[in-house]
């Protein structure tokens with residue numbers, strides 16, 4: 001059932017945001033550090049291993065983290081810095097590996113299949129890790145195995161500063177004793193359902209008939225069951241082939257009404273930012289396209305720190321529109337695209353009003369999930385009544 005042919009490396013920075021902060025200020029090393037919203041309503045974006053010892057973890061409310069680890073040092077964090085280091089790491093890897101997927105701000109998959117005969121995947125991965133450690137100066141771990149899931153679990157098991165090779169004949173023995181919580185993508189609700197059935201170890205999950213799991217968990221159950229059996233057929237998607245999220249709108253009547261166009265842009269960005277959050281992704285690049293009535297098409301693009309926040313993206317889109325729309329000519333189309341997508345939901349630019357807004361967005365997303373995207377919009381986003 002398992003294919004011997006694949007050699008997949010999962011390489012993941014150790015406590016990435018914290019490590020960047022320590023690189024900036026070495027006196028923080030060895031201390032319990034929490035990155036994230038400082039206010040009562042904030043959440044932990046990342047925390048050091050010293051803080052994890054107290055039970056602090058990512059996405060936990062900051063208030064709870066403070067109770068668990070009162071002497072922790074809270075740092076507000078700087079997404080621009082983290083994005084910068086993230087891109088340096090990607091560049092370093094891109095130059096050296098055949099097929100690279102950027103999975104999140106601090107996580108990459110490398111498909112070494114075919115290359116392993118020439119290099120020896122373990123030696124190659126070890127050297128990559130050393131390069132990141134010495135050239136970028138940030139701690140990193142990797143797992144090497146037959147597919148993405150097993151490699152990622154291997155990384156998580158050997159962190160921090162670890163390397164782990166799980167050979168194809170060792171996969172099931174490696175997985176069996178682990179908690180099902182270690183399976184990437186297995187959320188709290190699923191864990192609850194499975195543990196109510198007495199399923200807590202990967203071994204137990206792997207032994208249950210697949211159709212029973214599907215009955216209990218639906219479609220998603222089958223892929224979890226496969227993972228428990230060491231099977232994951234999802235390919236490493238090369239960096240350049242990763243999809244973007246975008247939308248465009250052709251006006252009923254060509255227009256020069258900048259105010260109206262900006263309202264349309266606001267609506268479009270609201271929708272695609274929602275889609276971005278639904279897919280649990282962040283973007284680092286935004287593009288605005290306009291088409292004049294003579295069909296001439298021009299675009300403006302900007303690199304931004306990783307985000308999925310409406311407010312940030314709307315402001316940037318409007319700014320790009322102002323730059324790109326520089327001829328006094330009617331427009332027939334406007335489009336917005338978000339690219340350089342990676343997995344993640346860390347929102348560390350959230351303080352004060354932005355944080356309150358984020359809570360508002362989370363609430364709005366919940367309503368949209370239930371009643372559809374147009375059920376709730378910010379007052380400024382509601383499209384104006386047609387004047388024509």
Ligand SMILES: [Mg+2]
Pocket residue numbers: 012013014015016106107
């Ligand atoms: Mg990491």
